[in-house]
Amino acid sequence: MNARHDDHQHAPIQDRQALRAHRREILVVCLARGLGGSTRSLVTVLDCLPESFRRVLCTPGGGPFLRLLRTRGLIDGHLAIPNGGLGFKGKLSRFVAMFEIVRWVRRHRRAVQAIHANGPEELNLVIPAALIFKVRVVVWSHARDVSPWMRRLRVVLGPLVRRMDIRWAAVSNLARDVLVDGGLATTSLVKIVPNPIDPADVVGTRRTAGARSADRVTIGYLGSDARYKGFLLLPDVVEALAEAPVRWLVFSNERSSKSSEAWRRLRELDPERVSFPGKVANVRDAYGQCDIVFMPSLDESFGRVAAEAMLNGLPVVASDLAPVRDLLDGGKAGKLFPPGDVAAAARCLLELIDDADARARLGRRGQELAGRFEPHTVVAELTALYEQDRRLVAG
Numbered sequence: 001m002n003a004r005h006d007d008h009q010h011a012p013i014q015d016r017q018a019l020r021a022h023r024r025e026i027l028v029v030c031l032a033r034g035l036g037g038s039t040r041s042l043v044t045v046l047d048c049l050p051e052s053f054r055r056v057l058c059t060p061g062g063g064p065f066l067r068l069l070r071t072r073g074l075i076d077g078h079l080a081i082p083n084g085g086l087g088f089k090g091k092l093s094r095f096v097a098m099f100e101i102v103r104w105v106r107r108h109r110r111a112v113q114a115i116h117a118n119g120p121e122e123l124n125l126v127i128p129a130a131l132i133f134k135v136r137v138v139v140w141s142h143a144r145d146v147s148p149w150m151r152r153l154r155v156v157l158g159p160l161v162r163r164m165d166i167r168w169a170a171v172s173n174l175a176r177d178v179l180v181d182g183g184l185a186t187t188s189l190v191k192i193v194p195n196p197i198d199p200a201d202v203v204g205t206r207r208t209a210g211a212r213s214a215d216r217v218t219i220g221y222l223g224s225d226a227r228y229k230g231f232l233l234l235p236d237v238v239e240a241l242a243e244a245p246v247r248w249l250v251f252s253n254e255r256s257s258k259s260s261e262a263w264r265r266l267r268e269l270d271p272e273r274v275s276f277p278g279k280v281a282n283v284r285d286a287y288g289q290c291d292i293v294f295m296p297s298l299d300e301s302f303g304r305v306a307a308e309a310m311l312n313g314l315p316v317v318a319s320d321l322a323p324v325r326d327l328l329d330g331g332k333a334g335k336l337f338p339p340g341d342v343a344a345a346a347r348c349l350l351e352l353i354d355d356a357d358a359r360a361r362l363g364r365r366g367q368e369l370a371g372r373f374e375p376h377t378v379v380a381e382l383t384a385l386y387e388q389d390r391r392l393v394a395g
Helices: 013-021 037-048 064-071 087-108 120-133 148-162 173-181 231-240 257-267 283-287 304-311 322-327 342-353 356-373 375-387
Strands: 024-029 053-059 077-080 112-117 137-141 166-170 190-192 217-222 246-251 292-295 316-319 334-337
Touching: 024 087, 024 120, 037 064, 037 304, 037 375, 053 064, 053 087, 077 087, 087 112, 087 120, 112 120, 112 375, 120 137, 120 148, 137 173, 137 375, 166 173, 166 375, 173 190, 173 322, 217 283, 217 342, 231 257, 231 342, 246 283, 283 304, 292 304, 292 342, 304 316, 304 322, 304 334, 304 356, 316 342, 334 342, 334 356, 342 356
Parallel strands: 024 053, 024 112, 053 077, 112 137, 137 166, 166 190, 217 246, 217 292, 292 316, 316 334
Antiparallel strands: none
């Protein structure tokens, strides 16, 4: 999908050139380098922005996120900033990043429509530029909890934020509550703008039963092996279903040192029951092999894996977290279990393993609900925040 060009591809060449010459600039600030849920959603945002915007990405150099955007031609410029991590080096890199953003905005201030900060941490970097040059900032938060820096700086950040031309958005009610609890915004100021999901990016071609398994149900785990994703629960759940006619596909790679024991236990199981395709770049291939998607997360701000499964018409068995419960309409598009409860998770899975009609019914309901993630509708909500009551910068 490269939808941003669709509305203009048939316009006369002179009109397209004039449009490009007068495009307003959006500086998109994102510290993540990898392709996680928030950055994959940001790819879709950049793909669907109107041609009238010039998209400049501000992010650390390198990484699959930047490479994908360049490969697909979805950015018109890149401002590289450092990201030194924790400690003194990290603090120094943040000051350098602030300075680079100020320099960029100063040079482009007549053309800047807005700065898009892809979360509270990114907001921290753009405050000086926004205050100095009176540039609109749109914060689109995916945060799961109030970070330590937000707690420490809330007394300082609150007054600064109130002096800014700022608009707030969050991917879920929980992500909104993080902004409120962090002292950055009030509930009424935060608009819920869910992650946009392009079906062309995530919906796979369902393989025939023979290609998957004629006599077994395939359960897929997609995501990282981080603790908050509930990966450590996976060996216990797999073992609890040892007698069930199932095949497990683990679409993940070993990254976290804290998950090594879980990986060891999984790899000792029968390879006919548990396979390790690894994390795939094209998630369509993963969903095309699944009958059920298992998401045992302990913490989520949205639950993109569940949303992608819904678009594929797949039933989801997931932890009963508030954002996920909202996605699944209280369990009408999947089954929910208390976070961390292995026995309850196994029972939910077993109910679907034994009932193909229930799997189909939940999958159909998920597809009906998935219209909420339609990319152009979602991106139009962000675009409205970029443009709303714009304060023109005086020359």
